[in-house]
Amino acid sequence: MNWDQARRILHWDGRRADAAPAGPSRRRLAGPGLATRSLCIASGKGGTxxxxxxxxxxxxxxxTRRVLVVDADLGVGNAHILQDVAPERSLVDLVEGRASARDLVAICAQNLDLLPAGSGVSHVAALEPWELARVAGAIGELERDYDWVLVDAGAGISAQTVALAAASERTLLVTTPDVTALTDAYAFLKVLVQRDAGSAPCFVVNRATSAGEAAEVAERLRGAVRKFLGRDLPCLGWLPDDRAVTRCVNARAPVVRHEPDSEFAVALRELARRFEREAAGCGPTIGLGQRLARLAGDT
Ligand SMILES: Nc1ncnc2c1ncn2[C@@H]1O[C@H](COP(=O)(O)OP(=O)(O)OP(=O)(O)O)[C@@H](O)[C@H]1O
Ligand SMILES: [Mg+2]
Known part of the structure; x- marks a missing residue:
């Protein structure tokens, strides 16, 4: 892979990008397994x-379903703030042997629970393989109780973040129009497919100011991925730069709940519909916890 060429492509003005469906996930089993679905939301660059x-x-x-959010930004997580809960325990306590998986579950809303990451605990940001295996065990113990597990990944391309994406059934990369975010999204994808050639990532352009800008940005990323990784990276759509997001962050509430008529919320609902259409019709899986446990030894 030639970084300079890839970077040049990421700076290109490209053609319009359309959402393209991905093939069926190879993580699904024909026989018995877990019906729980998993999605890792990742980026490369922070703050996207x-x-x-x-x-x-x-x-x-x-x-309509039971959802577990796993805040994987260990030691510096903020998913609990966005759900307005103040959990006493976090994955840090689990990793350090002070709590069991079930001790950690924070109830955020009806059908919505959180495994908090803990905040202000820098020494756990990079986990040892056995520590990651402990997190995998906790997820494995809990995931049966849910229809969806959503992993809110930390920034960067650390081995543990990439392992979480590789272990998830799907990965949604969130980029902004900034060339730095695009470059980091490309880097994340490159490491992810090296780790797990069968993963089926897709992406969304966040904080775009128009459909045209989003389409141009999406095509730049897709072009680089097509050319240098030989893959199609489906774009699930775009989300507008919207002051409502900041207001909702400050109100400690998800945008779709707090400002459901905002531009961001409308676009997010469309994104969710596209994602569900694309990910529909899958059978049982071996589960995120089990896959992560297998990958933990290689981190
Ligand atoms: N579409 C948007 N419109 C306006 N502001 C946004 C939008 N998306 C995100 N932001 C702003 O960016 C900030 C960072 O968002 P967020 O915490 O979700 O990023 P992140 O990728 O999870 O960051 P980290 O890498 O630190 O985990 C938000 O607090 C919000 O102020
Ligand atoms: Mg975050």
């Missing part, structure tokens, strides 16, 4: 909107 997208997706899914 992973947590606000996760909070709103979780809130939408929870209207």
């Amino acid at each position: 909107g992973k947590s606000v997208v996760t909070a709103s997706l979780a809130s939408l899914f929870a209207a």
Whole structure:
């Protein structure tokens, strides 16, 4: 892979991008397994909107299904803030042996629970393989109780973040129009497919100012991925830059719940519909916890 060429493509003015369906996930089993679905929301660059997208997706899914959000930003998580809960325990306590998986579950809303990451605990940001295996065990113990597990990933391309994406049934990359975010999304994808050639990621352009800008940005990323990774990266759509998001963050509430008529909420609902259409019709899986446990040894 030639980084300079890839970077040049990410700077290109490209053609319009349309959402393209991905093939069926190879993680599904023909026989008995878990019906729980898993989605990792990741980015590469920090601050692209992973947590606000996760909070709103979780809130939408929870209207009809049981949802567990896993805040994977260990030690510096903020998913609990966006759901307005103040859990006493977090995955940090689990990793350090002070709590069991069930001790950690924070109830956020009807059908919506959270495994909090803990905040202000820097020494757990990078987990040892056995620590990641402990997190995998906790997810494995709990996931049966849910229809969806949404992983709110930390920024960057650390081995544990990539393992979480590789272990999830689907990965949604959140990028902004900034070339730095696009470059980091590309880097994340490159590492992800090296780790797990069968993963089926897709992406969304967040904080775009128009459909035209989003389409151009999406095509730049798709072009680079097509050319240098030989893959199609489906774009699930775009989300507008919207002051409502900041207001909802400050109100500690998911945008779709607090400002359901905002531009962002309308676009997020469309994104969720597209995602569900695309991910529909799958059979049972071996489960996120089990897959993560297998990958933990390689981190
Ligand atoms: N569509 C949007 N419109 C306006 N502001 C937004 C939008 N999306 C995100 N933001 C702003 O960006 C901030 C960061 O968002 P968020 O915390 O979701 O990013 P993140 O990718 O989870 O960050 P981190 O990498 O630190 O976990 C939000 O607090 C919000 O102010
Ligand atoms: Mg976040």
